[in-house]
Amino acid sequence: MSQPVDSAVDAVRTYIAQHRAAFLDDLVEWLRIPSVSARPDHAPDVRRSADWLAAKLKETGFPTAEVWQTPGAPAVYAEWPSADPDAPTVLVYGHHDVQPAAREDGWDSEPFEPVVRGNRLYARGAADDKGQVFFHTLGVRAHLATTGRTTPGVHLKLLIEGEEESGSPHFRALVEQHADRLAADAVIVSDTGMWSEDTPTVCTGMRGLAECEIRLHGPDQDIHSGSFGGAVPNPATAAARLVAALHDEHARVAIPGFYDGVVELTDRERELFAELPFDEQRWLNTARSHGTLGEAGYSTLERIWARPTAEVNGIGGGYQGPGSKTIIPSSAMVKLSFRLVAGQDPEHVQKAVRAWVPGQLPEGIRCELSFSPATRPCLTPLDHPALQSVVRAMGRAFETPVRFTREGGSGPAADLQDVLGAPVLFLGISVPSDGWHAPNEKVELDLLLKGVETSAYLWGDLAEHWRHAP
Amino acid sequence: MSQPVDSAVDAVRTYIAQHRAAFLDDLVEWLRIPSVSARPDHAPDVRRSADWLAAKLKETGFPTAEVWQTPGAPAVYAEWPSADPDAPTVLVYGHHDVQPAAREDGWDSEPFEPVVRGNRLYARGAADDKGQVFFHTLGVRAHLATTGRTTPGVHLKLLIEGEEESGSPHFRALVEQHADRLAADAVIVSDTGMWSEDTPTVCTGMRGLAECEIRLHGPDQDIHSGSFGGAVPNPATAAARLVAALHDEHARVAIPGFYDGVVELTDRERELFAELPFDEQRWLNTARSHGTLGEAGYSTLERIWARPTAEVNGIGGGYQGPGSKTIIPSSAMVKLSFRLVAGQDPEHVQKAVRAWVPGQLPEGIRCELSFSPATRPCLTPLDHPALQSVVRAMGRAFETPVRFTREGGSGPAADLQDVLGAPVLFLGISVPSDGWHAPNEKVELDLLLKGVETSAYLWGDLAEHWRHAP
Numbered sequence: 021m022s023q024p025v026d027s028a029v030d031a032v033r034t035y036i037a038q039h040r041a042a043f044l045d046d047l048v049e050w051l052r053i054p055s056v057s058a059r060p061d062h063a064p065d066v067r068r069s070a071d072w073l074a075a076k077l078k079e080t081g082f083p084t085a086e087v088w089q090t091p092g093a094p095a096v097y098a099e100w101p102s103a104d105p106d107a108p109t110v111l112v113y114g115h116h117d118v119q120p121a122a123r124e125d126g127w128d129s130e131p132f133e134p135v136v137r138g139n140r141l142y143a144r145g146a147a148d149d150k151g152q153v154f155f156h157t158l159g160v161r162a163h164l165a166t167t168g169r170t171t172p173g174v175h176l177k178l179l180i181e182g183e184e185e186s187g188s189p190h191f192r193a194l195v196e197q198h199a200d201r202l203a204a205d206a207v208i209v210s211d212t213g214m215w216s217e218d219t220p221t222v223c224t225g226m227r228g229l230a231e232c233e234i235r236l237h238g239p240d241q242d243i244h245s246g247s248f249g250g251a252v253p254n255p256a257t258a259a260a261r262l263v264a265a266l267h268d269e270h271a272r273v274a275i276p277g278f279y280d281g282v283v284e285l286t287d288r289e290r291e292l293f294a295e296l297p298f299d300e301q302r303w304l305n306t307a308r309s310h311g312t313l314g315e316a317g318y319s320t321l322e323r324i325w326a327r328p329t330a331e332v333n334g335i336g337g338g339y340q341g342p343g344s345k346t347i348i349p350s351s352a353m354v355k356l357s358f359r360l361v362a363g364q365d366p367e368h369v370q371k372a373v374r375a376w377v378p379g380q381l382p383e384g385i386r387c388e389l390s391f392s393p394a395t396r397p398c399l400t401p402l403d404h405p406a407l408q409s410v411v412r413a414m415g416r417a418f419e420t421p422v423r424f425t426r427e428g429g430s431g432p433a434a435d436l437q438d439v440l441g442a443p444v445l446f447l448g449i450s451v452p453s454d455g456w457h458a459p460n461e462k463v464e465l466d467l468l469l470k471g472v473e474t475s476a477y478l479w480g481d482l483a484e485h486w487r488h489a490p
Numbered sequence: 491m492s493q494p495v496d497s498a499v500d501a502v503r504t505y506i507a508q509h510r511a512a513f514l515d516d517l518v519e520w521l522r523i524p525s526v527s528a529r530p531d532h533a534p535d536v537r538r539s540a541d542w543l544a545a546k547l548k549e550t551g552f553p554t555a556e557v558w559q560t561p562g563a564p565a566v567y568a569e570w571p572s573a574d575p576d577a578p579t580v581l582v583y584g585h586h587d588v589q590p591a592a593r594e595d596g597w598d599s600e601p602f603e604p605v606v607r608g609n610r611l612y613a614r615g616a617a618d619d620k621g622q623v624f625f626h627t628l629g630v631r632a633h634l635a636t637t638g639r640t641t642p643g644v645h646l647k648l649l650i651e652g653e654e655e656s657g658s659p660h661f662r663a664l665v666e667q668h669a670d671r672l673a674a675d676a677v678i679v680s681d682t683g684m685w686s687e688d689t690p691t692v693c694t695g696m697r698g699l700a701e702c703e704i705r706l707h708g709p710d711q712d713i714h715s716g717s718f719g720g721a722v723p724n725p726a727t728a729a730a731r732l733v734a735a736l737h738d739e740h741a742r743v744a745i746p747g748f749y750d751g752v753v754e755l756t757d758r759e760r761e762l763f764a765e766l767p768f769d770e771q772r773w774l775n776t777a778r779s780h781g782t783l784g785e786a787g788y789s790t791l792e793r794i795w796a797r798p799t800a801e802v803n804g805i806g807g808g809y810q811g812p813g814s815k816t817i818i819p820s821s822a823m824v825k826l827s828f829r830l831v832a833g834q835d836p837e838h839v840q841k842a843v844r845a846w847v848p849g850q851l852p853e854g855i856r857c858e859l860s861f862s863p864a865t866r867p868c869l870t871p872l873d874h875p876a877l878q879s880v881v882r883a884m885g886r887a888f889e890t891p892v893r894f895t896r897e898g899g900s901g902p903a904a905d906l907q908d909v910l911g912a913p914v915l916f917l918g919i920s921v922p923s924d925g926w927h928a929p930n931e932k933v934e935l936d937l938l939l940k941g942v943e944t945s946a947y948l949w950g951d952l953a954e955h956w957r958h959a960p
Contacts, residue, residue, distance in 0.1 A: 246899025264734030311854020384781020429716025
């Protein structure tokens with residue numbers, strides 16, 4: 021199944037080998053900028069990171085590279101039109117901000133003084149997400165150099181935001197504001213990972229997210245559990261019974277209407293998931309969990325990738341300190357998050373939750389519900405021509421069959437899908453051991469260069485197999 | 491049904507009227523001592539309160555009145571033997587410490603500067619419990635003066651503790667240490683209340699208490715609800731399902747063995763409860779609750795007085811702050827309290843809980859249970875001769891039928907019952923509006939003097955109708 025090594029591959033690899041050192045020097049320079057969006061004292065660094073990237077993209081050859089201000093941290097936008105007006109337009113998404121990091125968190129070296137140990141580059145942001153943004157710069161240059169083009173095979177756009185690690189609070193508004201310039205036939209997100217070093221994979225979807233806080237009110241104040249216990253409704257008990265009622269005996273979500281519209285897994289997709297070398301015990305180690313539990317009739321991978329969920333993120337009520345306090349609490353709260361899959365409408369789910377909760381409560385317990393802004397799910401059809409191109413490009417680079425995954429989490433990519441009306445694809449080369457958000461974050465240099473190589477093949481493959489559909 | 495006013499009653503009332511002013515002056519002096527046991531800076535006041543009471547009891551005529559030290563605040567013990575060696579021995583229990591109070595909490599006058607407004611004496615401790623301890627001093631003197639005795643009709647003992655408002659941490663040890671001197675045929679607790687001003691009542695039992703904290707452990711750390719949600723057990727959900735499983739659809743506690751030994755209400759007791767002028771809406775107002783909920787087949791009063799319960803005092807797990815955090819929490823906790831009724835053994839209940847909890851949890855959730863020291867329930871048989879005496883004494887004082895209540899809460903009285911092997915009776919004249927633990931605590935002066943009068947009749951009635959059973 022491995023791709024034959026052809027002369028184009030030889031050319032790309034030679035080009036990359038020639039430019040590897042300079043590419044890594046540049047990346048190291050960028051990684052030295054502690055662009056921690058969560059910390060106000062690092063705001064100048066986040067701005068410096070944006071400026072650095074915009075300058076570097078110009079140097080790479082992008083005719084347009086701009087820093088886009090937001091009410092928070094700036095994003096970087098770059099554009100390199102193809103000479104072929106009918107070429108498809110591809111928007112690459114990533115981010116230049118990073119998670120906080122300090123040596124004393126358990127780093128073996130300074131998080132913002134990148135260092136190569138073995139075949140790994142250690143630095144905060146090495147994998148999440150500067151390394152994965154940056155491989156496209158050498159990728160597009162390799163694409164041009166090895167094909168003799170002066171412009172990319174596709175209209176190439178980049179949007180690299182600066183607040184992803186802070187929850188992207190201004191991202192949707194930014195995309196809406198610049199929707200015309202960002203218009204694309206497909207979005208390629210380079211902020212994800214692969215199954216493992218040995219198993220290159222393409223992610224075909226992310227779950228959506230609807231979050232809800234439910235506050236339950238019982239007695240007007242905490243009351244004595246001796247004087248009144250056993251005779252009045254207890255909001256902590258009501259909260260517990262509400263949570264217990266969330267799932268039926270098959271661990272299916274029991275809220276009527278919750279599953280409305282869910283796109284069921286096809287047999288083909290289930291086969292593709294089953295092809296992955298999944299080791300449940302290893303996965304449990306990663307999860308730090310001591311057991312599996314989920315919807316009956318689905319495998320663990322199907323549960324986290326392709327099935328919607330209801331999870332309790334927090335529950336609280338009454339006295340939680342040391343010792344005891346014999347009260348019936350006045351109130352209790354539950355924070356729920358619902359992961360959504362393709363076909364589910366977050367607003368419909370919110371309505372279903374709103375309609376369901378009051379009926380679960382005894383008389384004398386009043387509820388208040390509030391929802392955070394929801395994130396839609398996204399799913400790329402397996403037969404989408406752009407997805408086929410990504411798979412072919414990765415296959416050429418990795419010389420091994422590319423498999424399919426999905427992502428259980430949710431992300432700002434869904435905003436791009438929503439606002440731009442374009443399918444979202446995922447091209448990431450990070451592996452689970454890269455330590456996102458953790459001490460000693462690193463990127464595997466071999467994989468990073470495979471990312472460059474994939475990028476180099478991708479734009480030509482897209483140009484060859486896909487046209488802009490007006 | 492009202493008692494005929496006889497010459498003995500006349501004599502007692504005359505005596506009380508003559509000594510009313512001095513009695514109230516003394517009580518006011520005691521109430522000026524801010525014996526707040528919960529506040530270390532008031533420790534000298536609690537000692538002063540004990541010294542004051544011991545001196546006053548000597549002045550009253552008690553041959554023995556001692557301050558008993560504990561590792562915390564001191565108690566006061568006094569003894570006045572009867573000349574009749576075969577007279578029964580009665581131990582009166584109360585406490586001389588008070589709840590914290592400050593003018594700015596909403597008091598209309600200084601809490602430790604007692605003031606009479608209308609027919610009420612306002613001060614912290616006026617009802618809980620100094621007023622109710624103190625009525626016995628004038629009561630026993632009226633008993634002697636109007637019967638021509640030089641010693642009480644019973645062997646009278648008083649134990650007035652100094653840490654009741656702080657959970658009586660050293661009380662049981664104190665009772666065990668002095669068990670020989672405290673030995674009694676009955677314990678009379680004067681630290682409770684009556685149904686209302688118009689309805690004098692005797693409490694015939696208190697519920698016991700077993701408290702349990704359950705900690706549930708899931709993943710070794712909080713994990714991402716996107717990456718893992720829907721596929722691993724969530725300890726917050728497990729805690730909720732555990733709480734939900736505590737009760738069946740009839741609101742009965744579903745733990746096997748929980749009801750073992752429960753002394754069921756007799757038809758006569760249910761009739762007695764039903765005789766009380768219970769107004770559910772008024773009771774709900776007191777409870778500050780907006781609905782009733784409890785075990786099927788029992789009235790509200792039966793539920794709070796005579797049925798065991800399982801209540802959640804606290805529940806917690808995961809993120810409870812503002813906004814959202816998409817985690818599966820690593821752990822969750824539940825604090826439960828079980829009120830117990832006569833016939834239930836706290837240790838048996840603890841064992842039943844321990845045996846039940848693990849079976850409620852999914853694989854991958856580990857539990858830790860810890861129990862606080864339990865309090866046993868107590869129940870006085872309706873036909874107990876000492877109870878009959880209390881009822882007759884109250885009936886003479888109040889000139890209205892005395893009805894029966896129980897108490898839903900639990901208290902140190904159970905330790906006296908346990909250690910001394912004596913039945914516990916309750917003689918209290920406080921009413922719900924007295925504001926225990928609240929601002930503007932007060933005692934109704936008319937009721938306080940009815941307490942004196944009841945005490946005056948009680949010792950003679952006991953001597954007449956009951957003998958020490960060796």
